[in-house]
Amino acid sequence: MAPALEEPVQMDLAAPVKNTPKLVAPEPEHCPGPESNLAGKGDACAGCPNQTICATTPKGPDPDIPLITARLAAIKHKILVLSGKGGVGKSTFTTMLAHAYAADPENMVGIMDTDICGPSIPKMMGVESETIHISNAGWSPVWVADNLGVMSVQFMLPNRDDAVIWRGPKKNGLIKQFLRDVEWGELDYLIVDTPPGTSDEHLSVNSFLKESGVDGAVIVTTPQEVSLLDVRKEIDFCRKAGIEVLGVVENMSGFVCPTCTHRNKVFKATTGGAKKLARETQVPYLGAVPLDPRIGMACDYGESFFDNFPDSPACVALRKIVQKVAQAAGMEENDVK
Numbered sequence: 001m002a003p004a005l006e007e008p009v010q011m012d013l014a015a016p017v018k019n020t021p022k023l024v025a026p027e028p029e030h031c032p033g034p035e036s037n038l039a040g041k042g043d044a045c046a047g048c049p050n051q052t053i054c055a056t057t058p059k060g061p062d063p064d065i066p067l068i069t070a071r072l073a074a075i076k077h078k079i080l081v082l083s084g085k086g087g088v089g090k091s092t093f094t095t096m097l098a099h100a101y102a103a104d105p106e107n108m109v110g111i112m113d114t115d116i117c118g119p120s121i122p123k124m125m126g127v128e129s130e131t132i133h134i135s136n137a138g139w140s141p142v143w144v145a146d147n148l149g150v151m152s153v154q155f156m157l158p159n160r161d162d163a164v165i166w167r168g169p170k171k172n173g174l175i176k177q178f179l180r181d182v183e184w185g186e187l188d189y190l191i192v193d194t195p196p197g198t199s200d201e202h203l204s205v206n207s208f209l210k211e212s213g214v215d216g217a218v219i220v221t222t223p224q225e226v227s228l229l230d231v232r233k234e235i236d237f238c239r240k241a242g243i244e245v246l247g248v249v250e251n252m253s254g255f256v257c258p259t260c261t262h263r264n265k266v267f268k269a270t271t272g273g274a275k276k277l278a279r280e281t282q283v284p285y286l287g288a289v290p291l292d293p294r295i296g297m298a299c300d301y302g303e304s305f306f307d308n309f310p311d312s313p314a315c316v317a318l319r320k321i322v323q324k325v326a327q328a329a330g331m332e333e334n335d336v337k
């Protein structure tokens with residue numbers, strides 16, 4: 001049975017984090033956080049309509065975290081894919097990374113799409129019209145191939161054009177449910193696609209996965225300064241949140257004509273691009289993936305660019321990046337094909 005968005009999901013989302021109080025009014029600007037030890041007692045709480053609720057809600061660690069840790073114990077590597085800005089090809093990179101790992105039939109790979117408001121992974125993976133199933137073991141991911149599974153909020157929407165207009169606690173509740181209730185089984189890699197920026201979803205994923213261990217984050221950018229600006233913030237966010245930065249990837253780095261292989265700089269790296277930024281911020285530079293119009297087409301048709309054009313410059317670059325990500329995550333070179 002496929003779960004409808006408003007049925008089991010909403011039931012749990014009513015109390016997404018057991019220690020999160022149900023507020024009667026939005027948090028004011030200087031709110032210390034309804035889950036913090038100061039909730040209901042801080043200076044900013046004076047006069048807040050939520051004061052009694054926040055002050056009396058029991059504090060303490062989230063009791064679901066041990067359940068999430070147990071559920072994910074059979075997943076060897078968990079990799080976040082982040083970007084400071086939207087439109088840099090983060091989800092496309094996620095799908096290519098997943099296809100690259102899944103190219104080795106011995107690898108079991110999963111993608112978790114935590115972009116609740118703009119899920120695009122199912123379309124890119126060619127499983128947009130699928131729904132998920134619930135069994136006694138939990139929610140089953142949608143399997144794109146024998147060794148490649150996907151979980152996304154898109155599967156729960158009755159209509160693919162429906163907007164998901166949720167505030168933070170509700171989004172966090174769904175992410176928690178993904179982590180706690182999806183039956184991934186034994187995986188070599190779980191690749192977590194996140195929305196752009198440094199929002200609730202990133203903090204949720206990190207806090208829920210902390211105990212079970214995240215290998216780190218790959219940050220995707222384009223060469224222009226306007227994108228790099230936000231990457232600096234993303235790196236700062238990772239450092240503050242205790243997430244290891246596995247490295248930075250420069251996507252859309254030049255255009256290689258598929259016909260004559262001539263290379264053009266479409267987005268100029270006016271300030272030195274991702275390579276210079278990586279040096280300045282002392283994070284690994286993983287490489288550059290050139291633009292290729294066939295990547296966009298492969299995503300629109302839900303096909304694997306990685307499988308269809310293995311000799312293209314983008315795939316050759318990606319293969320090297322996959323190796324570097326795997327090494328940064330502590331794998332032996334021979335573990336990755």
Ligand code: SF4
Pocket residue numbers: 023026027028030031032033034035038039040041042044045048049050051052054
């Ligand atoms: S009472 Fe305090 S912690 Fe609770 S919502 Fe108001 S300001 Fe935030």
